[in-house]
Amino acid sequence: MPAKTPNAHLADHLAEAGISRGGLAHRINTLAVRRGLPAPRFNHASVARWLRGEQPRGRTPDLIAEVLSVPLGRTVTRADIGMRSALPVADLGLSFESDLNTAVVAASDLYATDAHRRATLTRSAYTSVGFVVPAIRWMTAPAADLMDRAGSRRVGGANIIAIREVTSTFRRLDNMFGGGYARSTVVQYLADEVSPLLRHGAYTADVGRELFSAAAEMTLLAGWMAFDLEQHPIAQRYLIQALRLAQAGGDVALGAETLAAMSCQAGYLGEGADAVDMARAAHRSARRSGSAALMAETLVTEAHGHALTGDQRACAVALTGAETAFDRSRPGGEPAWLQYFDGAYLSAKTGRALLDASDAPRSADAMRLSLDMKGGFERGHVFNLALLAGALLDSGRVDEGCAIALHAIESADGIASERVNGELAAVAGRLERYGDFAPAREALAALPTARRGGRGRRATR
Template sequence: MVSTGAVPNLAFRRLRGQRSAGEFAAAVRRAAREIGEQVACDARYIGRVESGEIRCPNYAYERVFLHMFPGTTLVDLGFSSRETVRGRGARATVDTPPPTAPHRDTDEESDVLRRVFMTSGTATMATATLGLGGTSAAAATGPVPAPRRVGEAEVSAVEKAVRQIRLLDDRQGGDNLYRKASHPLRIAYALLDSGVAAKRSTAGRLHAGAGELAISVGWLAHDSGRFEDARSHYAEALATARVAGDAALEAHAFCNASFLARDTGRPRESVRAAEAGQRAAQPLGSPRLLALLALREAGGRAGLGDRTGCERAIGRAHTAFGRGRSDADPEWMSFFREAELEFLEAQCWSVLGEWSRAAHHARRAVRLQDPHFTRNLALYRAELTWDLARAGRAVEAAAEGHRVLDLLGRVRSTRIRAMLAESVTALRPQRGTPEVREFLERYADVSGTRE
């Protein structure tokens, strides 16, 4: 719980001046965007800083504050130096929320949560609980044992958890996996925070593994409609990448952050994140990664109504994709095949209101997709349903809608269900058509709604 001896941060309060805590929080968020960071700063966070509850900000906030006030140090801003709050005792009395407090969706909170779970136990015990298949509800929310010394076994367990999440997501979607996956993520960051990796190479792999795990869990949150959770996890991954100097992890974090910004109606932020990802990815030697990031940029530009910029980004994506695979392609990009390229292009044209063109690319995505990847097949068909419905091709849309419903028995994805619901809304004016009426009635039965 918060220490009763917390000392108010008067220096930080003076920097706020006449602005309200909410206005100052908005300035912090703007400054973060200027340097490619993402922080979910609000008035409550500012209040916690000024009250002295937060003695030292996490790395993401540190970079933002030092950007806002050039030439200063954390101490100048009224914080304690990081070295003085690294001990467990300081963490427990300053940064840790009460055990019954709800999780708050800021990346500062993620930093706090990591530290909370470093209380007892051994690295061996922590590693044993990294598996996802048999994780109980109690285990998923219970305390995480703290590590002693981190070696090959622990790092391999983190890397295995990342692969397992990706495999299960391909088959099931995010809804059923998110809470289970949060547990190994907390363990991974407990290992990382211990600072006792046996070798430098082990430490590098652990940073990369923990960051990739944060992105994977963030994606599950994204796919299941928990957008603030996703934003926090992506910001955590980006902070980890920056601390470790890992350009590949940074590019991945920006890629997902761009995707999330587009999905939550922040197209300008989506473009900025995609551009930052491309800068990070440029020296990595992976044309496919650059292609995906160009498509993320295209999606953001479509949201801005920037047709010319969107077309240019799509063109760059096709050029880079055409260069083929590379040994430098990240492992997580196994999903990015021609079908995904077609799907992402379809989404761009859909946002720009070119429904028939979007449907053409969505149909190509469906045809190219490996049927074993059930979730993506359902996603592509949901996009096709929507594009056909908006293009006025109601009978074709209804047929595709049936196929999505066939797949939703095996896939739990809030995102896909939301897309299908939008298609249903678009098709309702055509319910006089028998094929459309049949689909709408089946959808109502499956979803528990009444037509």
């Protein structure tokens, strides 16, 4: 049997923290009991074995890292102390951790795995119940109580501005060219620039809240881009971690936005009841935030969930509530990341809900209004054209529907979005019903073969 390699990383951290071997063992035993784990019986000899290279089992490496984080004033991870990752990839990022240090490690591990071993994440699965516990913990957790923190990386206003500017830039690119255009760059930035600030940052409580809020916003973007690529297991994990980071930053509005994104993903995957639950949780948070536009967004998202479950009355009630809330919104008075939500966007979401509620004529009316949208949302423009084409075709207005479908197909050129592909595939399915009609054949001929094989799910954003 080959000799074990001494764990120099653990030795260095132990020396820096100024803790003896026996002292470390005692603190781990105490912490394990506080965490509700079976009481261990570690002693100085146990620590000596770890220093010689033995890998402790179960949650012990997490306990060691947490114990060392306190005297060092920064988040210490398993990797920092030379120990292997705890979670199998199947579970990575799915937990809304109550302990902040553990939550930071969970987010950091997700970024690093996505940046360097993404293929392992794509082999995992989306789970329909995966959002339930995070949503409950978001709703019931006490208010965030960040404190001043010591660490090896000083965090100031410039760091926060940089994260928000990078997020804003890549959000624009996502809206223009789709999630496949630059998602890997966003993930790498999270892993290389944001994660070290979360783990090792020294900041005041006020700066800390801004840091976690900014990190949550970028994490949400990375999740949304994965969703756009139909990388649903990855997207789900990012949305959960974005929600946890928003909680740490006390950002109620961003938490509501994240829950709304969870609702969108559930609805996209056909989980109508889950979409309603997430939208309602989002609406409660939106009300707490005081953002009327955000309340409108959560209500129209709920309406789509009701449409998927076949509850047309509840869908109509939610749509009316969304319009009422939007009328109370104040241009310029909403969060910067919510500026996309305007009248045209509300019309698009309304049209989608009506189409799935089998009200194609009213859906077409709403989708026409959605085309009066701002510039810079090329992907959204394709979605809206495709939905309008679908509503017109379902209404029997075939000539106009074929013309709009052709416009959507031509407008999709250069957009890297699996949701766009699925949207166009749904239109193609409708066009094929009119295969003996020349305009329908023309539109179908213009659709690249690669964009005909999607599952035909309609886009949600």
